[in-house]
Amino acid sequence: MPDRRRRGLGGGAAAIVLASTLAGCGSDESGPPTLTWYINPDSGGQASIAEACTDDAGGRYTIDTEVLPRDAAGQREQLIRRLAAEDSSIDIMSLDPPFVPEFAEAGFLAPVPEDLQERTTGGVVQGAVDGATWNDEIVAVPFWANTQVLWYRLSVVEAAGLDMTQPVTWEQIVEVAEEQGVLIGAQGARAESLTVWVNALIESAGGHIIEQNADAPEDIELGLDTEAGQRAAEVMRLVADSDAAGAAFSTENEDASATGFEGDNGGFQVNYPFVYPRAVETVGQELADDYGAAVYPRVDADTPAAPPLGGIDLGVGAYSENVDIAFEAVECIRSEENQIAYFISDGNPASLASAFDDPEVLDKFPMAPVIRESLELAAPRPQSPYYSEITGGIQASYHSPASVGPQTAADATEFITAVLAGEQLL
Amino acid sequence: MSQTTLPPAEKTQPVSAPHGTISDRAKAERKLGWMLAGPAFFVMLAVTAYPILQATYDSLFSYRLTDPDNRSFNGLTNYWVILTDELWWKSLGVTMLITVVTVAVELVLGFALAMVMAKALRAIRPVIRAAILIPYAVITVVSAFAWQFAFDINTGFVNSWFAWLPGVASDTDWFGGTGTSLFVICLAEIWKTTPFISLLLLAGLAQVPEVLQEAAKVDGATWWQRLWKVTLPNMKAAIMVALLFRTLDAFRVFDSIFVMTNGANSTESVSFLAYRQTISRLEIGLGSAVSVLLFICVMLLAAVFIKGFKVDLASARGE
Numbered sequence A: 001m002p003d004r005r006r007r008g009l010g011g012g013a014a015a016i017v018l019a020s021t022l023a024g025c026g027s028d029e030s031g032p033p034t035l036t037w038y039i040n041p042d043s044g045g046q047a048s049i050a051e052a053c054t055d056d057a058g059g060r061y062t063i064d065t066e067v068l069p070r071d072a073a074g075q076r077e078q079l080i081r082r083l084a085a086e087d088s089s090i091d092i093m094s095l096d097p098p099f100v101p102e103f104a105e106a107g108f109l110a111p112v113p114e115d116l117q118e119r120t121t122g123g124v125v126q127g128a129v130d131g132a133t134w135n136d137e138i139v140a141v142p143f144w145a146n147t148q149v150l151w152y153r154l155s156v157v158e159a160a161g162l163d164m165t166q167p168v169t170w171e172q173i174v175e176v177a178e179e180q181g182v183l184i185g186a187q188g189a190r191a192e193s194l195t196v197w198v199n200a201l202i203e204s205a206g207g208h209i210i211e212q213n214a215d216a217p218e219d220i221e222l223g224l225d226t227e228a229g230q231r232a233a234e235v236m237r238l239v240a241d242s243d244a245a246g247a248a249f250s251t252e253n254e255d256a257s258a259t260g261f262e263g264d265n266g267g268f269q270v271n272y273p274f275v276y277p278r279a280v281e282t283v284g285q286e287l288a289d290d291y292g293a294a295v296y297p298r299v300d301a302d303t304p305a306a307p308p309l310g311g312i313d314l315g316v317g318a319y320s321e322n323v324d325i326a327f328e329a330v331e332c333i334r335s336e337e338n339q340i341a342y343f344i345s346d347g348n349p350a351s352l353a354s355a356f357d358d359p360e361v362l363d364k365f366p367m368a369p370v371i372r373e374s375l376e377l378a379a380p381r382p383q384s385p386y387y388s389e390i391t392g393g394i395q396a397s398y399h400s401p402a403s404v405g406p407q408t409a410a411d412a413t414e415f416i417t418a419v420l421a422g423e424q425l426l
Numbered sequence B: 001m002s003q004t005t006l007p008p009a010e011k012t013q014p015v016s017a018p019h020g021t022i023s024d025r026a027k028a029e030r031k032l033g034w035m036l037a038g039p040a041f042f043v044m045l046a047v048t049a050y051p052i053l054q055a056t057y058d059s060l061f062s063y064r065l066t067d068p069d070n071r072s073f074n075g076l077t078n079y080w081v082i083l084t085d086e087l088w089w090k091s092l093g094v095t096m097l098i099t100v101v102t103v104a105v106e107l108v109l110g111f112a113l114a115m116v117m118a119k120a121l122r123a124i125r126p127v128i129r130a131a132i133l134i135p136y137a138v139i140t141v142v143s144a145f146a147w148q149f150a151f152d153i154n155t156g157f158v159n160s161w162f163a164w165l166p167g168v169a170s171d172t173d174w175f176g177g178t179g180t181s182l183f184v185i186c187l188a189e190i191w192k193t194t195p196f197i198s199l200l201l202l203a204g205l206a207q208v209p210e211v212l213q214e215a216a217k218v219d220g221a222t223w224w225q226r227l228w229k230v231t232l233p234n235m236k237a238a239i240m241v242a243l244l245f246r247t248l249d250a251f252r253v254f255d256s257i258f259v260m261t262n263g264a265n266s267t268e269s270v271s272f273l274a275y276r277q278t279i280s281r282l283e284i285g286l287g288s289a290v291s292v293l294l295f296i297c298v299m300l301l302a303a304v305f306i307k308g309f310k311v312d313l314a315s316a317r318g319e
Helices: A002-025 A045-056 A072-084 A097-105 A114-121 A126-131 A154-160 A170-180 A192-204 A227-241 A254-262 A275-282 A323-333 A336-346 A353-357 A359-364 A368-377 A387-397 A408-420 B024-058 B077-083 B086-119 B125-137 B140-151 B178-207 B210-218 B223-234 B236-251 B255-260 B270-280 B284-308
Strands: A034-039 A062-067 A092-095 A141-147 A149-153 A183-185 A210-212 A266-271 A291-294 A309-316
Touching (some): A034 A323, A045 A323, A045 A336, A072 A092, A072 A097, A092 A097, A097 A126, A097 A387, A126 A309, A141 A323, A149 A368, A154 A170, A154 A291, A192 A387, A227 A408, A254 A266, A254 A275, A291 A368, A353 A359, A387 B270, B024 B284, B086 B178, B086 B236, B086 B270, B086 B284, B125 B178, B140 B255, B178 B255, B223 B236, B270 B284
Parallel strands (some): A034 A062, A183 A266
Antiparallel strands (some): A149 A266, A149 A291
C-alpha cells in the first residue's frame, strides 16, 4: 500500500510538472504579445532597437531577441530548419538578402501588407529593394544595407602617387601594392565571402552568375563561362597570385583582411564599413586617420564597378501567431531614427538614403558619401531558391583563388549544373 | 614463454538443468534482466533504430526540405549518384586516412599513458590520472577552435614557437593546403581522444595477473620481453575493444573539420558530406543516402573487428 501511495504521489507530481511545462509553452493570452526577433550577432544594436521599439509600443507588444549563429550560412540553416517544422516562435527574423528567394519560395515568409510595402521601400537604396524582392513582389522589409568599399592607407597611396579621386582598377592597386611592398586584403577563404567576391568581379565585368533564371533548378543558365566570367577569373588570380596577397590568403575572411590592413604593411583591402570603427576602437584614432575609402576597384577601366551588396532584410515568420503586430514592430525597427542609431552604434549602413545626410553619421563615418555611392552602384548576389547550391558550387570551384585558371569557369559551370540537376554531390 | 598466457576458461554448464528447458530461476533471472535493461533497450530503439529506419526510407526519395510537395520516389538513384561521384570516394579516402593515422598514434600514446597511470607513484596517481583525462572532458568543438587558434597564421603561437623546425616558418599557412590541414585535424583528434583509449587500456592493464609478471621476471625476461610476451597478449581483448570503439568513433570525424577548414582543401570526411547534403543543401533524400552509406561503413568496420579479429566484447568486461 505505501508503495502504491508513493507511486500515486509521483504520478501527481509528474502531472503537475508536465502541466506547468505545457502552460509555459503556450502564449499568455491575457497580456500583450511577446514577439521573438531572431537576430544575427552584432555589437548589441539590434537588442537596443528591440528595447526602443518595446518602449515606443506603449504596452501593445514587447520584443525579445534570440541570437542566431555567427555566419550567414549557419543563420540560414537554423531558421530554415525551424520554419520547416512550422516553428511559431519565429515572429521576426533578420535575413541575409541572398536567402530571401528560398524562404519566399518555400512559403516561410508572411506576405508583406501592400501599404507597408510602399512605406518601407520609399527612399530606400535600389540594391536593398532588389534584395527584398522575389518574383516582382516585395517579400521582406529592407533594414540595413551593406556594401564593400576599397579601403586604402593614405600614406601608401601618397607615397605611390596614386590619385584616389579617380576610379582605380584591380590591376592598378596590385601594381602599387607590389611596388610599395604592402598587402591587398580580399576574402579568399572558402566561405560565403568568396562568392561575394566572385559575384562582384563578374558583375563589375558586366556579367551575371545567373544569366537566365528558371523554375526547374536544372534549367538555370549560369554566366560563369562567359567573357565577363573569364575576366573575373583573371583578376582573381592576379590578386591571389601577387606578392600583395597575404600568406594566408586562401583562409582570409573579412576579419583577417581587417587585421592585415591594421598591420604595418597594410595597403589596400576590399571590405565592409565595420573596419573603420573597429580600427578606431582597437588600434586608435591615429591609425584610423590614415584610412581612406573609395568605390570598389574596377575590373575594366572604362566599366563602372558593381560593388558587393549585403545587409539585412526583416522577414515575418509565416507561422507566427502575431503576424499583424510583427509587421507593426518591423515598421518601428526599420524607422529612419533606428537605422541612423544602428549605423552609428554598429557601423552597419542604413538602407534609407536619407540617413547618409545625418550630421552625426557624417561625423562618425567621414566616408559615408562613398558608402552611399557604393550602395547605389552595388549589385546583389544571384537570386534563386537554389542559392545554397550555387554558392556552395562556386566556393568549391573557385577555392583556392590562386588556383583559379582559364578552365575554372567551365568546370564550375559543369559542376554546379550537375549539382542543381541532382546528379552530383556538393 | 607462450605458456604464460592463460587459456580461456571453459564455461561450466549447469548440471541441474537439462539442455532445452529453462529452470524457474533462469526464467526469473531473464525476467529481471528484461526489466532492468528493457527501458534502456526501448529508449535505444526510439533514438537510434527509428532514425536509422527513417533515414533509410527517406534515402529512396528525391526530397528537398523546402519543397515537400514535390517529394518523389526515385528508388536507388540517390545511391547511384553518390557511388558514381568522385567526391564520395575522395571523402571516404580522407576519412580512412584520418581514422588509420589517429587510431594508430592514439593506440601507442594511449598505451604509454596507461602504463604511466598504472605505474605512477601512489601519491601522485590521482593528479596524473586527472591531468591525462582533461582533454577528453573538453568539448570537441572547443578543442577544435583551440587548435585552430594555435595554428592560425594571425592568432597562433605555433609558427613563432616552432620556426626552428624544418618546414615551419612564420608565414606557414597550416589551413592553406590538404596535407597541413589534415595534420592539424589529426593532431587535434589525437590530443582529444587519446585519454579515452588510455582509459580502456588501463582497465586491460589491471587485468594482467601480477603473478605472471613475477614468474617471467624469475625466468629472466627483460622488460621488453615481458611487455611483448606477457602484458600485451593478456590484454588483447582490451586492446581490440579500445581499437574497435575508437575506429568507429574516428570514422565519424566531423567537428574538427567543420571548425578548422569547413571542408576546404579536400578535407571533407564522409560525415561532412552527409552534413552538407542534408543540412546545407536541405536535400534530405540524398543526405540520408550518404548517412545510410556511412552507417553501412561503420557496420562493416564493426563486423571486421568482431568477426575478423575475433573481439570478444564479453571478455573485455572480465567475464
